[in-house]
Amino acid sequence: MAPLIPRMHLFEIDDQTWFPAFLRAKIQAALTVAWTTHVPIIQSSSPAQIVARILSTQLKSTIRDYVFIDFCAGGGGPTPMIEKHLNSSLTSSSVPSTIQQNGHGHGNGNGSNHNPNSKEEAVRFVLTDLHPHPTSWSLASSQSQNLSFVPYPVDASSAPPSLVETYKGQGKKVFRLFNLAFHHFDDPLAKAILRNTLETSDGFGIFELQGRNFQSFVTMFLFGLGILIAAPYYAFVWASPLTLVFTYLVPVLPFVLVFDGWMSALRTRTAEEVEVLLRTCGVEGQDVEGSWEVRSGKEKFMWPVGELNWVVCVRKER
Numbered sequence: 618m619a620p621l622i623p624r625m626h627l628f629e630i631d632d633q634t635w636f637p638a639f640l641r642a643k644i645q646a647a648l649t650v651a652w653t654t655h656v657p658i659i660q661s662s663s664p665a666q667i668v669a670r671i672l673s674t675q676l677k678s679t680i681r682d683y684v685f686i687d688f689c690a691g692g693g694g695p696t697p698m699i700e701k702h703l704n705s706s707l708t709s710s711s712v713p714s715t716i717q718q719n720g721h722g723h724g725n726g727n728g729s730n731h732n733p734n735s736k737e738e739a740v741r742f743v744l745t746d747l748h749p750h751p752t753s754w755s756l757a758s759s760q761s762q763n764l765s766f767v768p769y770p771v772d773a774s775s776a777p778p779s780l781v782e783t784y785k786g787q788g789k790k791v792f793r794l795f796n797l798a799f800h801h802f803d804d805p806l807a808k809a810i811l812r813n814t815l816e817t818s819d820g821f822g823i824f825e826l827q828g829r830n831f832q833s834f835v836t837m838f839l840f841g842l843g844i845l846i847a848a849p850y851y852a853f854v855w856a857s858p859l860t861l862v863f864t865y866l867v868p869v870l871p872f873v874l875v876f877d878g879w880m881s882a883l884r885t886r887t888a889e890e891v892e893v894l895l896r897t898c899g900v901e902g903q904d905v906e907g908s909w910e911v912r913s914g915k916e917k918f919m920w921p922v923g924e925l926n927w928v929v930c931v932r933k934e935r
Contacts, residue, residue: 619887620829626803626884629877636873643860644873645692647844648797650851651826652695656919664918664925665695668796668824669702675912675929676792676820680707681740683820684784684791688773688810689798690744690754690766696794697757700742700764707740739763741789745771745780774809781817790819792931799823799891800884807886808898815900815909820931823891827882828915832922837878839922841871888913888928895930908933 630636631644655663662670673680680703687696744754744766754766767780773793781791793814802810814821827833844864852860863869886894892911913928 619889622829622883624829624884624886624890627880629801629880629884630873631877632801639859640863640869640873642692643857643863643870644877645694646851646855647840647870647874649692649694650847651840651843652796653698659920660918662918663698664824664826665698666702667916667918667925668695668822668927669699669706671824671914671916671927671929672699672703672822673706676931681738682790684741684743684789685794686743686745686780686791687794687796688745688771688776689795689801690746690750692750692753693744693757695796696742696744697761697764699794699796700740700761704739704763707737741765743767747772774806774813776813776817778817790932791817793818793821795821795823797824797826797881800825800881800886804894807894811895812898812900815895815898815903815905820929822930823928825881825885825926826918826923827878828885828887828924828926829882832924833882833885834879836919836923837875837882839919840878841875844871844874885926888926891928891930 631641651664653663653665654660655666672685676683685696685700687694690696740763742764744757744764747770749766749768749770751766751768754768758764758766771777771780773795784791799807811821827836848860848864848870852858852864860870864871888911891913895909895911896905898905909930910933911928911930913926916925916927917923918925
């Protein structure tokens with residue numbers, strides 16, 4: 618059923634150039650915590666675990682055929698944990714591999730990405746962004762041999778041919794990830810990104826922690842309460858007294874998280890709206906409906922209101 622509220626491309630504070638960079642870093646860190654934290658009783662698993670499960674379920678035995686490139690990785694986001702959970706599940710389930718592997722990229726993604734505890738190859742993930750964070754990504758990639766990054770700016774609407782072709786030359790398919798990102802694009806940019814994706818890649822996934830519904834507004838409000846509760850712990854972990862200052866004395870962090878969360882909800886597209894953009898993105902030489910398969914769904918990530926909305930689109934086998 619279509620949402621009662623039409624999509625509105627409103628502004629988010631965190632996107633604005635005037636918003637201080639050090640506060641933006643805290644907001645991104647808080648969103649990463651929301652993606653990767655599993656709170657017992659109200660969460661059966663973290664959103665990052667859910668995404669890993671969706672990818673495994675939707676791609677099934679072909680999952681090792683793909684390299685997953687996060688085109689809007691920000692400071693790292695959930696992708697390092699998605700990689701960890703996905704490869705851990707594949708190791709335990711021993712899904713067969715169909716393609717021989719070669720290494721590529723910065724960080725421990727170089728060389729062999731084979732899990733020494735498994736006879737099967739691991740799935741590789743790559744972090745990219747229009748505004749790269751090589752320092753943060755280097756730290757993340759140092760903790761996994763299956764995670765690498767591109768240190769230069771990457772435009773999702775015009776991906777460098779060398780980036781995609783490097784992996785395709787190794788016999789891999791390219792799958793693009795948009796984690797809590799696709800709602801940021803207005804329709805013309807979203808169409809340009811989808812057109813480039815259909816021209817150069819073999820699949821993509823859109824994963825959002827919100828939608829245009831009442832429960833999402835409640836979820837975002839709960840996130841704001843969560844930071845009020847958790848701020849002392851993360852101020853200690855991050856060695857950042859300013860986290861306390863901008864949570865309690867000048868409550869910028871909880872305000873921006875809640876306000877931007879509400880704006881994100883109003884900007885989020887339904888699966889049907891994404892399909893309309895796909896059909897009208899202007900890609901040449903392809904029968905989009907005949908060549909691509911779109912799947913979508915919702916997964917509860919926090920009781921009783923938090924829902925993860927997802928769209929997975931893959932090129933059909935010829």
